[in-house]
Amino acid sequence: MKKSILIITVLLSVLLLFAACTSDAEETSGDNGDVKKVLTIGVDDTYPPMEYRDENNELVGFDVALAKAIGEKLDMEVKFISTGWDGIFSGLKTENYDAIISSVSITPLRLKEFDFSDAYLSNGQVIVVKPGDTSVTKPEDLAGKNVGVQIETTADVAAQKYKEENDFEIIRYDEIIQTFNAMKAGHVDYIVVDYPVAIEYVKNDVSSFEISTAQLTNEPIGVCLRKGDKELQEKINGALEELRADGTLKAISEEWLGSDYTTDIDLELNVIE
Missing domain, CATH: 3.40.190.10 (Periplasmic binding protein-like II)
Incomplete structure (x- = not known):
């Protein structure tokens, strides 16, 4: 009986160890076999030129390119979760994804419920x-x-x-x-x-x-994060700073918007709520 209990205990320990190694859904294997963390991004893919499906049903747009560039800076695999706009913020709160990169305007009301990265795009x-x-x-x-x-x-x-x-x-x-x-x-x-x-x-x-x-308004755009997720906020802000410094952010804007709307952003919010 004791021997059976010992065997069962060992088996359970092995199973738990295996589960611990494989249950982290935020990891994936890279091309060289290295394990990468996954950054999951909520996106409403019906909003060209910011995020939309092209003729091949590929997800493209300004924010898509930006999210991928952020992922490269953070050495993270980016996974997009397509979500309707009417449910995109509740999806972030319920942890369906880590962040929203989907043309989210920074507003006083949203700042009460969420944290944001530094603004990366002028908007109104x-x-x-x-x-x-x-x-x-x-x-x-x-x-x-x-x-x-x-x-x-x-x-x-x-x-x-x-x-x-x-x-x-x-x-x-x-x-x-x-x-x-x-x-x-x-x-x-x-x-x-x-x-x-x-x-x-x-x-x-x-x-x-x-x-x-x-x-009507001035409401720059930023990455929307769960309230209190300071670690991810700092990482994304660091990535944005690098992308701005090396010219990537400007290049993405020129490619998708035809001009640079990422420099000299007016950060004074003029929002109607």
Whole structure:
């Protein structure tokens, strides 16, 4: 009996040791056989040019390139977890991934619930109009119009606030591409959206879209992290500093946005919440 108990105890010990060696889902083997930590990234892959699927269903975009560059600096394998925007923050809280690199604006309200890296990209909410439309120079000019936004974004929040004093209709869509399709179809008059995204759509379809002179907010973009995850925050900030110093960050911006929006970022938040 004692011998049986001893054998069972040894077997359990071996199993526990094996489990301890293999249960860490944040490790993977590199090309040279070295074990690498995995950095899991939550991303809404429907937001070109920042993060989206190309014609081969490959995940590409500014933030995708940035996340991979951060992974290289940290010697970590990057794994992307595609998540709808409406659930992306709850997914971070429930530890579905380590961080969000998905065009997340830094806002006072979000800073209460999450930690952020240093800002890596200039951003603000702008109004997209039809080419030649000069009637929109300030948010008040939206009065009486139909305005398209992506649901639960800072554009959505800003539009809701302005609507309180300026009567206009807000039409909310699950994906940003739907707002631009709706504008082309005549269902919305204007779109409120992040500046880098507006640049992409205007560049690809100058006959349909133009960016007005009205800017609603200033809300630079950073890596979103769970509250209190200071170790990862420090590592990512270190990686961003290196990427800025060696020119990689600028190169990524020029490749995906057509110009450098990573230098001289205005860090003073001007956000509507």
